[in-house]
Amino acid sequence: MSNMGSYDERLKNFTWSIAAEELGYKDGEVVNIGWYCSDRICDLGKAEKTALYYEGFGGAQRSYTFNDIRLISNTIGTFLRNIGLVNEDRVCLFMDRIPELYFSFLGVLKIGAIVQPLFSAFGDESLFIRLENAQTRAIITQKKHLSKVRKIKDRLPYLEFIIIVDQLKETELEGKEIVFRFENAEPVDKMAIYPTKAESPSVLHYTSGTTGQPKGVKHVHLSLVSQYLTTKWVLDLRDDDIYWCTADPGWVTGTSYGIIGPWCMGITQCVLDSGFSAQSWYQFIEKNKITVWYSAPTAIRSLMKAGDEIIRNFNLSSLRHLASVGEPLNSEAVIWAEKNFGKPFHDTFWQTETGSIMITNFPGMKVKPGSMGKPFPGIIAAVLEQKTFEPIDEPGKIGLIAFRPGWPSMMRTYWNNQEKYNEKFVNGWYLTGDKATIDNEGYFWFIGRDDDVINTGGHLVSPFEVESALLEHAAVGESAVVSKPDEINMEVVKAFISLKPGYVPNKELELEIMNFIRKKLSSFAMPQEVEFVEKLPKTRSGKIMRRVLHAQEWGEEIGDISTLEND
Numbered sequence: 001m002s003n004m005g006s007y008d009e010r011l012k013n014f015t016w017s018i019a020a021e022e023l024g025y026k027d028g029e030v031v032n033i034g035w036y037c038s039d040r041i042c043d044l045g046k047a048e049k050t051a052l053y054y055e056g057f058g059g060a061q062r063s064y065t066f067n068d069i070r071l072i073s074n075t076i077g078t079f080l081r082n083i084g085l086v087n088e089d090r091v092c093l094f095m096d097r098i099p100e101l102y103f104s105f106l107g108v109l110k111i112g113a114i115v116q117p118l119f120s121a122f123g124d125e126s127l128f129i130r131l132e133n134a135q136t137r138a139i140i141t142q143k144k145h146l147s148k149v150r151k152i153k154d155r156l157p158y159l160e161f162i163i164i165v166d167q168l169k170e171t172e173l174e175g176k177e178i179v180f181r182f183e184n185a186e187p188v189d190k191m192a193i194y195p196t197k198a199e200s201p202s203v204l205h206y207t208s209g210t211t212g213q214p215k216g217v218k219h220v221h222l223s224l225v226s227q228y229l230t231t232k233w234v235l236d237l238r239d240d241d242i243y244w245c246t247a248d249p250g251w252v253t254g255t256s257y258g259i260i261g262p263w264c265m266g267i268t269q270c271v272l273d274s275g276f277s278a279q280s281w282y283q284f285i286e287k288n289k290i291t292v293w294y295s296a297p298t299a300i301r302s303l304m305k306a307g308d309e310i311i312r313n314f315n316l317s318s319l320r321h322l323a324s325v326g327e328p329l330n331s332e333a334v335i336w337a338e339k340n341f342g343k344p345f346h347d348t349f350w351q352t353e354t355g356s357i358m359i360t361n362f363p364g365m366k367v368k369p370g371s372m373g374k375p376f377p378g379i380i381a382a383v384l385e386q387k388t389f390e391p392i393d394e395p396g397k398i399g400l401i402a403f404r405p406g407w408p409s410m411m412r413t414y415w416n417n418q419e420k421y422n423e424k425f426v427n428g429w430y431l432t433g434d435k436a437t438i439d440n441e442g443y444f445w446f447i448g449r450d451d452d453v454i455n456t457g458g459h460l461v462s463p464f465e466v467e468s469a470l471l472e473h474a475a476v477g478e479s480a481v482v483s484k485p486d487e488i489n490m491e492v493v494k495a496f497i498s499l500k501p502g503y504v505p506n507k508e509l510e511l512e513i514m515n516f517i518r519k520k521l522s523s524f525a526m527p528q529e530v531e532f533v534e535k536l537p538k539t540r541s542g543k544i545m546r547r548v549l550h551a552q553e554w555g556e557e558i559g560d561i562s563t564l565e566n567d
């Protein structure tokens, strides 16, 4: 029997107060995620239980109890407070998946400040745009990423503190930089945790849209209620589980279910901070006896590609429950898992904006391979007709995935962009920007996005952001960025470029441009292919018709091109 019991039973008398009660939270009282994930677990008698088992590059290993994470997050929180940071200040975490990242997350929340996690794989321009937008006051980073921060810090007047978590000599430090080695600092046993309330801001995650700059999705401490209950009922975590969420906390999965969910339940979790290989992943599961594994389709496809033979070299019998998020999970992947691990991957659908799982295949429920499953209890979901925005009753008809607002972990706004936030609502529905169908048993089937955003290996990339960055390259006259199919990542970025006079298309230039974007933005935003063209397809009014290029890449019908500019 799963933690949830029967889905139909749960639907009947559902209220979010089920979670609030289990968490001992009452409306209007103080709720602080940092405290819930560490101090409370110690108070519940689990101080000596392992909270984190970490393995890094080259096999470095560290493990921490809940009391350790309570103490270390207190120590960090106190340090941040002592240098003058206060509630609602934005503090960016720009680190690999090292333990310091996880502890800082809790420490920042404990002083009521807003934590802004960003992928350490981001290049300087991606970092700059997000720090500038959030008017971030402090960044916590590693020596190895310092050069990117140094490159942009003078253009960031609000950035006052650059905190480095590893050793650097006094003489090596530049302005704004401070070294703080958490593990060498005097542990702080007691700190006054900032009394955040339900609506106090907690986490600021950046996500990409089709037009304009990335948007900061603002979450609040009440999100805990949704994250707790979905972790318990969907991921089915139990007290003796060993849990592995493969996501980086630069991404919402890595915070909602890679920090908050497991730790607010007092569950032991493992983190592997090294590059991907089937060998090392299976080894990690075997060695740590992982029981619950939350991953993503791109990783699963890579494992499938590595073949079934390698699996026989490992004892993976500890695995009890598998789940996936971020991209469409092909039915082949579900069936493959059943064959090789004796259980399917359970797909989960949600977004940075929703803060927690919205549609899913529940443990114990019939899994339909290729379907995303059904809405979480308390979530009212529909697919809407694309013109009227009215719910579609007819099974199998494509519409826009929408939710009735009001679940606890829903974003509260886009940072400094209430207008964009308001655009997400029509007729009292929150629009996800995705399309799906619902079958006659109420299962949702993902169709695709309703915009040009590229989902490459689970990372959302805005064509606009890549095009803007491309324009900064001396050779680029104009560009259009679309997706192209890819076996592992589902889709990857492709750039069509017309060159400025005097530049000649060749392989060298293609590589140079690709590298330029990788350094500026990130490896996932980097075009995997550059096609040089004389001119780009445009409407008569001069707008680039990405749709035409997209159709060409995917072998689809081009559709109406009556507005296409002719020579």
Ligand code: PRX
Binding pocket: 207, 252, 253, 324, 325, 326, 327, 328, 329, 347, 348, 349, 350, 351, 352, 353, 372, 432, 433, 434, 446, 448, 449, 455, 458, 459, 460
């Ligand atoms: O297009 C959907 C896709 O990822 C988008 C959300 O991305 P992000 O905000 O980065 O959050 C990802 C992790 C929660 C969605 O709008 N997506 C997410 N889950 C699925 C999915 N597409 C298909 N199937 C899924 N299970």
